[in-house]
Amino acid sequence: MEAETEQKIEKTVRRILEESNMDEMTEFKIRKQASEELELDLSKPPYKAFVKQVVQSFLEEQHQKEQEAAQKDENPEAEGAQEREYDDNGDLVICRLSAKRKVTLQEFRGKNLVSIREFYFKDGKELPTAKGISLTEEQWSVFKKNVPAIEKAISKMESRI
DSSP states (O other), X not given: OOHHHHHXXXXXXXXXXXXXXXXTOOHHHHHHHHHHHHTSOTTSHHHHHHHHHHHHHHHHHHHHHHHHHXXXXXXXXXXXXXXXXXXXXXXXXXXXXXXXXXXXXXXXXXXXXXXXXXXXXXXXXXXXXXXXXXXXXXXXXXXXXXXXXHHHHHHHHHHHO
């Protein structure tokens, strides 16, 4: 199998795995979807074995990431729990996107919200503006699930330029 073909297959299979619900996906379904996308019969022996290897590698990586995350949850001091940043409203700052924009996790009326918002300074305090969006856990889950599709669309747009 050519290296270029191998790379295309691996990239496609990994993307499908990342976008899939792992409770419903099977190796057969992945191979079938990748075959359709690549217009290549991946049920033939050398391809089938390679797809199986890519799937196993992906699953092992996911398992390792889950174990690492579980260890961090069990021992938060090891990852610098003291370094957590909270804003002036007491909301957890997940990350800063720029000097004026940040992602926070807040509770509002009993619901957890992921907030992506612009902030401004007044009287020494950093305050939120109306420019931004707050997503419920359900909305965040839908958004997160569609990030690969967004990235794919961006790549397509960039390739046109």
